[in-house]
Amino acid sequence: MDFEIPQELKDFLVGVRHFRERELMPLEHEFLINGDWDLKTRLELEAKGRQAGFWALDVPEEDGGQGMDEFAMCLVAEELYKHPAMFEFGGSPEPALYLCSEEQKKRFYYPVINGERKSAYAFTEPDAGSDFARIKTSAVRDGDEWVINGRKTFISHVDRADFLILFASTNPGAGSRGVTCFLVDKDTPGFEVSRPIPTMGDAWTPYELTFENCRVPHENVLGEVDKGFAIADHQLTHGRVRIAAYQLGMAQRSLDLAIEWAKQRTTWGKPIATRQAIQWMIADSYVELEAARLLVYKAAMTYDKEGGRNEAFAAKLYATEMAQRVTDRCLQIFGGLGYTKELPIQSFYRQIRVWRIGHGTAEVHRWMIARSLLGLKSDA
Template sequence: MLYTIVSDMEYHDSEKAKEVAGRVEDFMDEVVIPREREALATGEEITVDEIHEMWDMAKERDLFAPQVPEEYGGQGLDFSDMLPSFEQVGRSLIGALAIRANAPQEGNMHTLEMVGTEEQKEEYLRPLVQGEISSAFAMTEPKVGAGSDPKMLQSTAVKDGDEWVVNGHKWWTSDGLGADFYLAMVRTDLDVHPYEGTSIILVPRDADGVEVQRNIPHLGDHITEREGGHAEVKFNNVRVPIENTVGEEGDGFRIAQLRLGGGRLTHCMRYSGMAERSLDIAKAYLQEREAFGTKLEEKQALRHRIADAETQLHAARTMIRHAARELDRSDARIEVAMSKMFTANVTNETIDLALQCCGGNGIGKDLPIAHFYENVRAFRIVDGADEVHRRSIARWAFDDVDETEIENTLEFDEDLRIDALDE
């Protein structure tokens, strides 16, 4: 059976966006998904060397790091133009990784490109884009620390001469095990509100006092040997130069919000691709499987549920694109919140339906649906739990918060990506 996205919907993406997405789709179908199928069938992990070979092939096809400016080795697509490509890579557990569009690397690249100094861009951004080094974003904290309410941030950085002294306890730090550096969100001024007294500090992994404690076990599994993990990390009197401040001192919340707005939408597109592939597999199965005298595709209850799923996915894609257009003009905080919350639930429901349609084959791991099912559940928690986004939308709907507070509020659970192979 062939499982490919078949969509006649016209979203009026630019010709450039459609052309690149078409080439990404071909790369997924010809290279990435066949290797994924083989790995699922044999249980053998996809090696780091194989991923690097895929990077070389992606570079040959001008698909590598589509979201990064050309001067740093990417394809230089603007935000709206890259979204259709992100949907295509979402069809595979290793799709984003195969073209260097995976999180948290993608978000960290964007952050350094937006606000990093020229020195930071040369030392960290350029090799990060090329895959020579890896990174992590460290915000979420255990126990009484920052999570859905990042104002509870406990980690600190105190100036001592020309250095920061960083102390903190982080967890759910995506790719934290293999990171060469961390973008750590810490309080740098305890005398002001966290929105004004928080900074992002670049902390090298090999700095004295950086202690990676463990990889946190979690729902979802892997098919590569990549050991990025979701780490628990402690910073114990870690000294780094003041020049390692990313952006302006005290500007951490604003920078993180800029990072998250686009990141949430790229996640939405990846997961919509995952849901669409699951649905395609389910439809192919329903067309072949017979029960009680007819093909399953002829059962009205199943047909109606598939129709509902297609409708919901179309609505999600439309909503994401609208939010992306608004993001070019403003922070689009409410549009992004609506897109993230809606898409997270739609993709969860769609993949659950696909698994149900395939029955025993759905829960088996010869097909990717069971893997998708494990991975997609986290999307309703990471990058802002459903409840956090609903809170933001409700406050906007009831007009019970002024514009200044809306602009300054940063409500998200974490910027880790428990998604496919971004772990």
């Protein structure tokens, strides 16, 4: 597998780096102190990115985008996530929205590309995370409408969303094979954002959602009834590859900072870079980061060609655990300074912790990888 980056993409990534340095870095201290930016700031940065040509990067050219593949998108994510704000360029629909009908595309897909609407997707429930068969939010058909009741939790980006990509059970007896995907406008009666959920991470406040006799027209069913599992599986595979790429940026920035500090900081008359304990931390971090990078790049290229479900599991599993170890070592190299909000390493460390849980826990990933290799059935 050839990981050579085309010169045109290298040049594009230089532009992404310049954008990060010019637009994001001056706001880093404010972000570290407050733990986030307000929505106005994020939207202004998105607009600046659009003006600079960073918009709808992975959208097909025939739909008004730049047609970048997942490998290119992972390189972009790696660069942007060297900043702790988890900032991404706009205009890219969630993968599920590519399944919209022509009529749905007019209301949901194209408005996202045009920057007129934003989405959030809602899988997780109080009793259903990776086990999709345990979804209890129900959708019952009533004529040309579906009546939705239930709760969702840990749902990201609800504060900035105009509509939801919602998964609900339409055939409870069929488990995960009886789930349907719905497009739900945020102002639909019966849908309520119950509360924000405070977390230990920066730039991530998920929400709890409630649906009480929420009526959604049948025309808002995405794909086929009872076929939502395949949509969710594809969405999650895409997300795992992208999450794995995030870890590369966070780990690389942390390691770069730690190396420079080790050269400057002296103890007993010598830079700590001369101490074997520090050298081993740096060496181990470099080796693990390089190994993760190869896994992520392979997963992205495989995704572009054939889906790469197992490769996505492996990349996210290894990259998230790698980044946790690397940021921990780098924080240790800085000592007390690393624990302060003067540096982004502590923010990276806390953010990475959620990525070892979201989109499937590390334990579930190990189970899924082993199950695939052993040829075990889904109920094993």
